[in-house]
Amino acid sequence: MKKLLGSVFIMMLMQSTQGYTKEIPPVFEKIDPYLATPAPGNLCEIPVVIMRFLPTIDGINLDVSKAPDFWELGGISLEELKARIDLFDKRIKFMLEEGTLFRGYKDTSAVPSIGYRVVEYITIYEQTPQGPVSDHLKDGSPLYSPNYHKIFERFNMEHYVNDLGVKEIWIWMGGVNSDFPCYDPEIHRPEDFRNWWESNMSSPLTGDISNSNRDNTDLPIYNSTYTVYGQNFRRSHAEAVHNHGHQLEAILSHVNHLQFGNTDLFWKKFVGQNKNGDFITGRAGWTHMPPNTTKHYDYTETMTPVESDIEDWTPDNSGIKKLVNVNTYGKLKYAWPDADPSQIPQRVESQWYIYWMQNMPGHKNGIHYENKDMTNWWLFTADWDKAISAGVGLVSKD
Known part of the structure; x- marks a missing residue:
């Protein structure tokens, strides 16, 4: 009954907005000072771009027909979700910088080997564009990777990597597939099925050395190496740093x-x-x-x-x-x-x-x-x- 009511609500919402889905242009956010300031005393600095794909129908709420939670649809307002991600970002930066202090838990003189500086923060109120088929579900349905070539061309990531020295791109995103307990074929469409790697490297020097299938064609190759971290906004800072652990x-x-x-x-x-x-x-x-x-x-x-x-x-x-x-x-x-x-x-x-x-x-x-x-x-x-x-x-x- 709960799932049925949820489906009815979503169908009503989709019908009420059909024909005039609110289109919101991407927002280049003001970067929080904490994210823009690398850990003091760091030996090396890593410039970062953060992107978050938050699909919406009405400009107020997350579109759970494209990016539901796992067990339930998990309706949430964009403002609440953005605030949650903002908090995750700060924790991630802290964890990654703190982790580079050699035995810093007992050596107060330890210095961070790495400081992170976020140089751009982009919110895109859309689902990630559909890329190549990356896998198939038990029922034969295809899972699609995000189309990173399309994303990076749209937002000129070549400039960030080649000119600003960006080495990491953190992408918050969501998706759905027919294995989700909350899956409802009435509202969830196969073209929105998504699957992404926790980490994915593009390198003109070594090729892809990452926790992925190491496909050297799924990311644009620029003048220097960069790593894309796929972060699920339905999870937390813990899983995001878990991804960095596997990349290490x-x-x-x-x-x-x-x-x-x-x-x-x-x-x-x-x-x-x-x-x-x-x-x-x-x-x-x-x-x-x-x-x-x-x-x-x-x-x-x-x-x-x-x-x-x-x-x-x-x-x-x-x-x-x-x-x-x-x-x-x-x-x-x-x-x-x-x-x-x-x-x-x-x-x-x-x-x-x-x-x-x-x-x-x-x-x-x-x-x-x-x-x-x-x-x-x-x-x-x-x-x-x-x-x-x-x-x-x-x-x-x-």
Whole structure:
């Protein structure tokens, strides 16, 4: 009955606006000072463009026939949704910058390897334009990627990348498909079915090294490398930074393989895998797993402490061990931009991502491997082209 009433309401809304759907031109937003100001003392700056696609029929509410929630239609006003995204953006920037402070949770002298500066913020009151078919659902229906070529040509992303040095484009978007519990064929149309990669790189130097199918034709190639992060506005800051975590895994694995012909240093020694590639506890973990679990997405459930060298990680596992569980990162006092961090949804999960990133070899890490020094792994995020062209590896050359 609830679903039926929701469908009737949407049909009435669509009929009442048929023929005069309100068209709103894209808005180049005034950028919040926090987003426009990189973390002080940063070693490298990353210019960012943020885009958000918010389809609407009436100019007041989100069009849930194109971008519903998952379980229910989830009607929401544009103002409420924009305010929610504004908050997510600040948390994302904070998490990414804070994560580059090497062991910053205990070293107050640590400096951020990266500072983020948002140079443009564009709100588009439309669904993302339909791109190529990226997959098929169980019922055979096609899933479409956003048409990034069309989007980037429309908003001249070539200028932002080539002239302003933009290295990341964060795109908030929504979609629907017939697998959603809220799916209703009366209002949801196959042409609005969307699927996108969490991260997607365009590079004239290396090709696509990202958490995607690594199709080198789905993004325009400009003079330098940039990465697109697909962010679902029905989720949160936590999932957005989760996407960055997988991108770190993709690029660090690639660099590891370039240097040593395998990915053992990153996956086996840093993350924690046995000789068969099975995940083990006790090392530094990865985006899906803190050091005390081998269960995916287990950020809060497993309370059992496990001895780990995450806070004194060395490739040969000679660092000091400490008992680690959810309280290790969940109880850290990070300087969140929120007035009351205790009210942040998914705060503990989010603090795992920060803590994990802070334990990657960063600036002045002092970690050694076979009589060589570990490099600052954030160099690859900060400037992929420069690091790769210079032959920088996870370990110094001499």
